[in-house]
Amino acid sequence: MDDNNKLQNSYVYIILGLLAAVFVGAVCIAVRCYPPYSVYFGVISSDFKSMLWTFMLLPSVVLPLSLWLSNMLNPRLSRFSLLSVLLCCCYFAAVPRLYKLFDPARMSVTTSLFAFFLISCCFTAVIKDIKRKRSKKWVNVTFGLIFTLVFALLSVCIGYFIICLYYFDRTAVCALAPILCLVYALGALIDAYAPATVVLSAITVGYSVLCAAFEVMNKRILFFILLGLLALSIIWQITDIIKNIRSKENDSKSGNA
Numbered sequence: 001m002d003d004n005n006k007l008q009n010s011y012v013y014i015i016l017g018l019l020a021a022v023f024v025g026a027v028c029i030a031v032r033c034y035p036p037y038s039v040y041f042g043v044i045s046s047d048f049k050s051m052l053w054t055f056m057l058l059p060s061v062v063l064p065l066s067l068w069l070s071n072m073l074n075p076r077l078s079r080f081s082l083l084s085v086l087l088c089c090c091y092f093a094a095v096p097r098l099y100k101l102f103d104p105a106r107m108s109v110t111t112s113l114f115a116f117f118l119i120s121c122c123f124t125a126v127i128k129d130i131k132r133k134r135s136k137k138w139v140n141v142t143f144g145l146i147f148t149l150v151f152a153l154l155s156v157c158i159g160y161f162i163i164c165l166y167y168f169d170r171t172a173v174c175a176l177a178p179i180l181c182l183v184y185a186l187g188a189l190i191d192a193y194a195p196a197t198v199v200l201s202a203i204t205v206g207y208s209v210l211c212a213a214f215e216v217m218n219k220r221i222l223f224f225i226l227l228g229l230l231a232l233s234i235i236w237q238i239t240d241i242i243k244n245i246r247s248k249e250n251d252s253k254s255g256n257a
Contacts, residue, residue, distance in 0.1 A: 011070035015063060016126065019085065022059045023119050026092055029053060034112035036175045046104030053095040060089035081125040088122045109174065110213045116178045117209045120185035121202060127188040135190045140244045144192030148237040150183050155230035162223045173212040180205045192244055197236040204229040
């Protein structure tokens with residue numbers, strides 16, 4: 001009976017492992033289809049891009065259902081995490097259809113960007129649920145500083161292209177938005193940031209994705225809003241790191257709650 005319980009308890013982690021493999025595959029496909037990055041691997045046709053996304057159809061249907069059933073046997077994930085997985089997988093399944101309904105050239109940018117963002121949000125939600133132990137203080141401070149510095153460097157680069165150049169298109173944001181998604185997702189592995197800071201960072205990264213994905217956002221005033229969100233996110237992140245440094249215990253709470 002104990003062996004059966006152990007097996008049931010492991011189901012959710014097995015499904016999460018399969019889901020992680022699917023997410024890695026989705027990231028590879030998104031990079032291959034994303035024009036700012038795909039130029040380094042060779043240009044491919046829109047039909048081929050749509051075909052690549054069709055490989056995600058089967059796992060996008062099976063895995064959310066399997067994860068929901070396994071989580072019933074051994075509850076490890078919140079409803080929000082399950083919903084984020086479902087939303088992410090539904091999006092993967094819808095991408096080939098989007099290529100047929102809209103301009104494929106625009107969809108190659110938009111679909112990849114939203115894939116990066118949804119995967120980073122889903123990864124963050126799942127990691128926060130399954131992570132049982134708080135990171136040590138030195139881990140929070142060290143990696144928190146690294147992630148915040150990278151986030152600040154990306155913000156400075158975006159600000160330079162927006163403020164200092166005579167003309168501006170979405171090129172800079174398009175190139176840097178996926179990296180912002182990556183930094184945001186990696187920040188979930190540590191406990192340096194408070195929940196409010198994580199939410200603000202998600203809003204900031206999501207807004208950068210919108211600026212990169214849609215031409216209607218190609219207005220300087222909207223990009224200045226992005227700079228304001230980036231600056232506020234950096235301030236909150238630095239505040240959380242300072243609170244981690246001042247805290248005397250590893251399990252002390254940080255942040256802008």
